[in-house]
Every structure is written in structure tokens, then in C-alpha cells.
């Protein structure tokens with residue numbers, strides 16, 4: 091039994107963290123077991139570039155089924171340049187090998203949005219662990235970074251990102267921006283496929299994604315030292331959707347929770363993205379689509395790197411359950427994307443105060 095499992099007299103439960111709110115799922119075996127997935131579907135994304143709407147609709151049908159039944163899938167043949175992805179992984183290895191003081195210049199505790207460097211064991215999604223055995227670097231939407239060509243308005247005029255200034259680290263910013271731009275362009279196409287999958291016009295979400303909230307998190311997971319360690323504790327993501335590019339380790343480290351409470355390994359497949367639905371899309375679909383619990387345990391003795399890209403609508407967008415997925419007589423709230431996002435971030439921060447009264451400088455928080 092792992093640290094994230096507990097046993098009551100009659101049942102075993104898997105515990106997880108749903109954007110700051112603890113949840114648990116019963117482990118079902120034998121005749122109690124449900125019909126659920128044991129592997130992620132692989133979907134051929136070549137059709138995302140087709141000029142033919144019927145090809146894109148066919149792709150959307152497969153995507154819709156995966157979002158409903160699993161909440162996760164592999165995007166094969168995604169078309170994002172393989173050389174660019176390999177170069178970004180090389181940059182990650184180089185960045186995380188820098189001396190700690192160079193990385194700590196941009197310690198994420200210095201910013202409201204936790205942008206910059208996150209040190210080992212600072213994130214703690216699973217309270218039963220000593221913290222996430224990972225280090226990371228988070229950047230995201232920031233109108234003051236000229237690379238983003240975003241309009242500077244009173245609400246966007248404050249810098250959010252932090253970038254290292256030491257000469258040995260100057261390669262980092264352009265390397266991350268090359269990846270960020272490629273992933274943002276792919277995500278905008280992906281959004282059209284999601285709209286089609288929901289039987290909506292392809293451009294349905296375009297008006298609320300003119301200046302999307304986006305994040306790249308570069309992550310380094312060293313090999314686990316203890317049986318009870320996790321790279322990132324069990325959680326759901328609290329954006330619209332996530333694209334994960336993972337390094338090629340021989341052993342899978344990312345794991346996805348199925349309806350029977352069993353962890354399904356996500357083997358690294360060359361040149362694919364792992365795509366998952368996150369909490370906002372679950373909300374907007376009235377729960378028709380799954381925001382599936384996942385975690386990372388790097389048990390294969392290898393260094394692992396990954397670079398999730400998180401995509402959400404504009405910060406000031408107002409969203410609610412789409413009309414045709416509403417149940418009669420139900421009342422549905424509307425929420426502002428940025429406010430909801432910050433609320434989830436704040437819950438996450440305050441549920442992981444480190445030590446008494448949050449001493450140790452330490453607000454612990456998760457990723458998305």
C-alpha cells in the first residue's frame with residue numbers, strides 16, 4: 091500500500107487532491123470493479139491540420155470519446171517540430187544543472203503568481219508525503235514580456251514572470267519562449283477540436299481566448315529516494331486543458347487514476363503529447379468530460395524531465411455550463427476564469443502551510 095492509500099475495515103481508498111480540496115476514491119476489485127480504462131487512447135492528430143472540416147470532425151469525435159471516458163489521451167503526429175522539442179529538453183537539462191543560487195534568483199516565493207523557480211520538496215500535493223520530489227520553473231501570460239505581443243492595459247501592466255539574469259542562464263528565456271509559442275499555437279487548434287467535440291461551432295471559444303491564460307512549467311524529477319516519495323502528488327489540473335511533453339525514460343512515471351482506483355501508467359511515447367482535460371472543461375461540460383486524477387512517481391532510477399503546457403481562456407472571460415449540456419431545472423453559476431483560477435491557487439497555497447504558522451518562509455502549493 092502506498093502512502094496515498096488507506097485501509098478502512100472494509101475498503102481501500104486512494105486519496106488525492108482536487109485543486110486544493112481533498113478527495114478519495116474507493117479501490118474496486120472483483121465483481122465490484124467498473125468498466126473503465128487500463129491504457130490511454132492514442133489519437134492521430136494529423137487531421138488537425140486538414141483543410142477539410144469533415145476530417146477535423148472525425149478527429150473531434152475520437153477526442154470527445156476520450157474526454158468523456160478517460161480525460162486523458164496521447165496526441166500522436168501533433169506536428170510540433172521534433173527538433174524544437176528536443177532542443178527544449180536539452181535546455182531543461184542545462185537549466186536544472188545550474189548552481190542553486192543562480193536558480194534561486196527567481197525563487198517563485200517572490201511573486202504573487204508563483205512564477206520562477208520552485209525548489210525541491212516545496213510543492214506538497216499529498217500531505218502524507220515529505221513534499222514533491224521535483225524542482226520546477228513556471229512562466230506564463232505576461233503582457234510586460236515583449237515576446238508575447240500582448241496589449242498592456244492597467245490590469246496587465248505589472249510583470250508576472252521572473253527570468254534569470256546570470257550570464258550562464260541567459261539561454262533559458264529564449265528556449266522557453268520557442269516552446270511556449272509553438273504550444274500556444276497548437277493549443278488554439280486543439281480548442282477548435284474540443285469545440286467540435288462538444289457539437290459547437292469550431293470557433294465557439296475563440297472570443298474568450300484572445301489573450302489566454304497560459305503556463306509552461308518545466309520540471310525535473312530526480313529518481314525517487316524512498317518508497318513513499320512522489321514526484322508530484324495525486325491531483326487534478328485547474329486549467330482548461332494540459333499538454334504534457336515528457337522525456338524518454340525507460341520506466342513510466344506519470345500515472346492516471348481509473349474509476350476502480352487503480353493507477354494506469356503513461357509510458358513515454360516518442361514524439362507525442364499527453365493531453366488531459368482539466369477542471370474548467372469539466373465544469374463547462376457539466377461533468378460530461380473528466381478532469382482525471384494523476385500523479386508522478388519516478389521509480390525507474392532515471393532523471394525525468396517534463397514540460398506541461400497549461401491553457402485557459404482569457405482572465406476576464408465569464409464562463410458557465412454550455413447550453414445544450416444543461417439539465418432542465420438546474421441552476422448554473424457563471425464564473426470569471428481569472429477569479430476562479432486565483433481562488434484555486436489560494437486554496438492550494440493555504441492548505442500546505444509548511445510547519446507551524448507557515449514558518450520556514452513556507453507556503454506550500456501544488457501545480458495546476
Ligand SMILES: O=C(O)CCC(=O)C(=O)O
Pocket residue numbers: 307309322327334336344384385386396397398457458
Ligand atoms: O510531469 C508530468 O508528467 C505531469 C506533471 C503534472 O501533472 C502537473 O504539472 O500538473
Ligand SMILES: [Fe+2]
Pocket residue numbers: 325326327384457458
Ligand atoms: Fe497535473
